[in-house]
Amino acid sequence: MTWRKLLKAFPTVILVVDILIRIVSVAVVPRNRRPSSAMAWLMAIFVAPIPGSVLYGLLGSTKLPKDRRDKQREINSLILENTQGLDNRVPTDTQPPWFGTVVQLNRTLGAMPLIPGNTARLLPDYAGSIAAMTEAVDAAERYVHVEFYIFTRDESTFLFFDALTRAHERGVKVRVLYDHWATIRNPQGRVTRTWLRDNGIRFEEMLPFHPTKGMWRRPDLRNHRKIVVVDGDVAFTGSQNMTDPSYNKRGNIRRGLQWKDLMVRVDGPAAIGLNALFITDWYSETDELPTDAEAEPLVERRTGDDAYECQVVPSGPGFDGENNLRLFNALVYGAQERLIIASPYFVPDDSMLYAITTAAERGVDVQLFACEVADQFLVYHAQRSYYETLLRAGVRIFLYEKPIVLHSKHFTVDDDVAVIGSSNMDMRSFSLNFEVSLMVRGAGFVDQVREIEADYREKSHEITLAGWLTRPAPLQVLDNVARLTAAVQ
Numbered sequence: 139m140t141w142r143k144l145l146k147a148f149p150t151v152i153l154v155v156d157i158l159i160r161i162v163s164v165a166v167v168p169r170n171r172r173p174s175s176a177m178a179w180l181m182a183i184f185v186a187p188i189p190g191s192v193l194y195g196l197l198g199s200t201k202l203p204k205d206r207r208d209k210q211r212e213i214n215s216l217i218l219e220n221t222q223g224l225d226n227r228v229p230t231d232t233q234p235p236w237f238g239t240v241v242q243l244n245r246t247l248g249a250m251p252l253i254p255g256n257t258a259r260l261l262p263d264y265a266g267s268i269a270a271m272t273e274a275v276d277a278a279e280r281y282v283h284v285e286f287y288i289f290t291r292d293e294s295t296f297l298f299f300d301a302l303t304r305a306h307e308r309g310v311k312v313r314v315l316y317d318h319w320a321t322i323r324n325p326q327g328r329v330t331r332t333w334l335r336d337n338g339i340r341f342e343e344m345l346p347f348h349p350t351k352g353m354w355r356r357p358d359l360r361n362h363r364k365i366v367v368v369d370g371d372v373a374f375t376g377s378q379n380m381t382d383p384s385y386n387k388r389g390n391i392r393r394g395l396q397w398k399d400l401m402v403r404v405d406g407p408a409a410i411g412l413n414a415l416f417i418t419d420w421y422s423e424t425d426e427l428p429t430d431a432e433a434e435p436l437v438e439r440r441t442g443d444d445a446y447e448c449q450v451v452p453s454g455p456g457f458d459g460e461n462n463l464r465l466f467n468a469l470v471y472g473a474q475e476r477l478i479i480a481s482p483y484f485v486p487d488d489s490m491l492y493a494i495t496t497a498a499e500r501g502v503d504v505q506l507f508a509c510e511v512a513d514q515f516l517v518y519h520a521q522r523s524y525y526e527t528l529l530r531a532g533v534r535i536f537l538y539e540k541p542i543v544l545h546s547k548h549f550t551v552d553d554d555v556a557v558i559g560s561s562n563m564d565m566r567s568f569s570l571n572f573e574v575s576l577m578v579r580g581a582g583f584v585d586q587v588r589e590i591e592a593d594y595r596e597k598s599h600e601i602t603l604a605g606w607l608t609r610p611a612p613l614q615v616l617d618n619v620a621r622l623t624a625a626v627q
Contacts, residue, residue, distance in 0.1 A: 159187040167194065172487055175565070178622055202359065202455050206422060210456035213418045214248050233579060234554050236472040243468055244451050244577070247461045250414060252449040255439025256406030258578055260558075260586045261376070262546075262593075264383050267401040268298055274368045274403075275301040281311040281428070283416040285344075285365040287560070288379035289316035290326035291333050295380055303337050311340075313428065315419055317361045318343035325386045342423040344572075359455055361419065362560050362571040364401075365412050371437050373409035375576055376401035376558055377547045385513075393541060395513060400480075400546035400590060402558050402576065404448060407437040411450035415574055418452070446580030453561065454572030462561045462575055463568040467493045469551050469577075473502045478591050479549040480507040483514070484521045485564035485621075491524065495531035504533045507594050511540035517564065519620035522613075529603040536598035544594065548587060555579050556587045 163183045168176040183190035201207065241252045261267040275282050275298065282305050291299045306312045314334065321327040321343070334341045344361040366374040378399035384390045385397065404412070421427055439445070453461035470477060470493040477497055484506065486494070498504040506528065512518035525535055538544035548558040559575035561567045578584075 155188070159191050160184060163187075163191065163194070181622065201356075207456060209422050209425075210418070213421050214457075232554075234472060234474075234552065236468075237555065237579065240465065240468045240472065240577075241449060244449055244461070244465055247459055247464060248452065248457055249461065250408075250411035250450040252447050252577075252579075253407045253411065254445065254447045255441065256404055256408045256446050256448045256578075257440045257444050258405075258408075258446055258448065258576075258580075258583050258586075259403045260590060261374075261401040261403060262398075262590055264378065264397070264399060265294065267374075267376075267378055267399070268295060268380070270401075270403060271366050271374050272298045272301045274366070274372050274374070275305055277372075278305050278310045278368045280369045281313070281367075283313050283365070283367040283413060283420075283428075284380075285315040285361075285363055285416050285419060286321075286380045287317045287360065287362045287364060288320050288324055288327075288381045288385070289314065289330060290321065290324050290381040290386060291330045292326045292382045292386055294382040298380060299333070302339055306337065306339055311428070313416075313420060314339060314341035315344050315361075315416070315423065316341070318346040319357075320360060324381065325388075326381070342420065344419060344423055356570075358570065360571050361454070362567065363415070363419070363574045364560050365416055365574060367409055367413040367416055370410050370413050371405065373404045373412040374401055375404070375412055375560070375574055377545050377560060390513065393511075395511065395541050395543055397543045397545045398538070400548060400558060402578075404576070406440050406445075406448075408448035408450060408576070410437060411448070412574070412576075415450060415452050419572070422456070444580075444582050446578050446583050448579075449577045451559075451575040451577060452573070453568075453575065455570060456572065460568045462573055463487065463490065465557070465575060465577070466490060466549075466563065469549075469555065469557065470494055470497055472555075473497050473504075473551045475552045476503040476505075477549065477551055478505045478507070478587075479563065480544065480546045480591070480594065481549075481563040482509050482512065482543060482545045482547070483517050483562040483564045483566070484508055484524065485517060485562075485566075486524065487565055487568065490563060491527065494533065495527065498528075498532040504531075505591075506533055506535045507544060507546075507591070507598065508535065508537055509540075509542075509544050510537040510599075511543065513543060516620045516623050519613075519617045520623065521564075523617040523621035525601065525606055526603070529601070529606060535601050536595055537601060538594060538598045542597075546590075546594075548590075550584050550587050550591070553581050553584050556584050558587075 163180060167179045179194055261270055302312050345359055347357045364375055378401050383396045451461055451465055467489055547562055550556045556578050557575050561573035561575050567573055
């Protein structure tokens with residue numbers, strides 16, 4: 139066949155390929171996928187069949203490789219077996235009537251037991267949180283386990299890194315996990331990796347992407363957890379990364395952006411639950427179970443009015459279901475009087491949107507704290523596309539004033555239950571990120587969160603439906619287009 143005939147046949151070939159892609163995509167894309175996500179992918183493929191199908195091949199699956207999923211199931215089963223005896227709690231008259239079913243839901247999905255006898259103290263100050271974690275590391279006697287999405291040694295974190303060195307030098311086992319892509323792309327990421335090596339501190343990079351070595355998976359799956367555990371008795375978790383509040387990025391520094399986060403220190407047996415989650419991630423990356431943390435000593439349960447029940451709820455693509463989404467929906471439907479949410483990236487799926495708007499329409503006082511400014515263009519505008527629906531349902535929306543990025547991730551249900559952790563209320567956190575959520579039952583802890591919420595309210599401005607509808611038409615179009623891209627999961 140001559141080149142001229144090939145060129146003549148080329149349009150026909152492209153047309154046939156185009157039609158085949160469209161037909162196959164209709165059969166393949168919707169399988170086991172939420173309708174909104176399937177429609178977004180189909181739209182992308184139908185608008186540009188060849189580029190869209192290539193993109194779907196790269197990003198269409200939210201699953202980890204089979205060997206990683208098998209390892210996750212193995213360690214999940216081990217944790218469930220070793221924590222069976224801790225499930226024997228006695229329900230109290232003070233707990234909400236629906237609370238027990240939420241606890242059982244979490245347990246069924248692979249969470250740790252709900253364990254009483256913990257103290258929990260909120261750490262709303264960025265530098266104060268790092269100082270508290272540093273102090274805990276300096277008191278370590280057996281081991282320190284550190285896991286962060288972004289982990290960089292810089293002017294704001296020098297003290298914490300120095301504490302890790304001191305712990306290592308006195309014989310404490312120090313293990314560090316950080317998300318490979320999120321940390322290495324940070325301006326201080328590679329320097330941090332070199333520092334860890336030079337100081338002999340054991341570390342592993344989570345979810346490294348090396349397709350040339352046979353490690354193929356969706357490249358944007360991330361481990362977004364933030365955990366520090368000291369000797370199995372003290373633990374920290376929440377929204378804050380171990381990095382400067384500007385994230386060391388020139389654009390953020392130029393705009394004056396500073397991240398505001400919320401961490402919680404937990405003393406008591408719930409720390410073992412957070413440590414079990416660290417061990418899960420360590421095992422997934424190394425095939426190694428830390429021997430000094432396999433058999434934890436019996437942790438003393440705290441007593442008194444400031445002792446709370448805590449349940450550690452892991453989620454991510456290593457689980458069969460979207461654990462955090464199911465938990466959040468269950469709690470939203472359980473709310474009777476007040477539901478207050480803080481999420482910097484609020485891009486809910488249909489089930490979450492219906493749960494929140496339904497709560498507002500049945501008379502629950504629903505409030506959402508979000509950001510007036512953000513660092514992620516598409517997510518920021520996608521989030522704004524939901525405000526009209528929320529406002530029409532009666533949800534009150536408060537935008538934290540710039541240049542602060544309110545990065546806290548927590549919510550409270552009535553006066554009884556609070557959740558704090560690393561998970562945003564967006565489709566990425568529900569499907570693509572490994573996250574950790576700590577559910578706490580106790581009026582005293584909810585009171586602590588209420589004080590934080592009151593501070594947010596003073597530093598935010600409330601938007602109204604009438605005012606929101608007057609924003610420029612081009613912005614409304616941009617918000618709606620960004621919403622479509624957010625559904626491509």
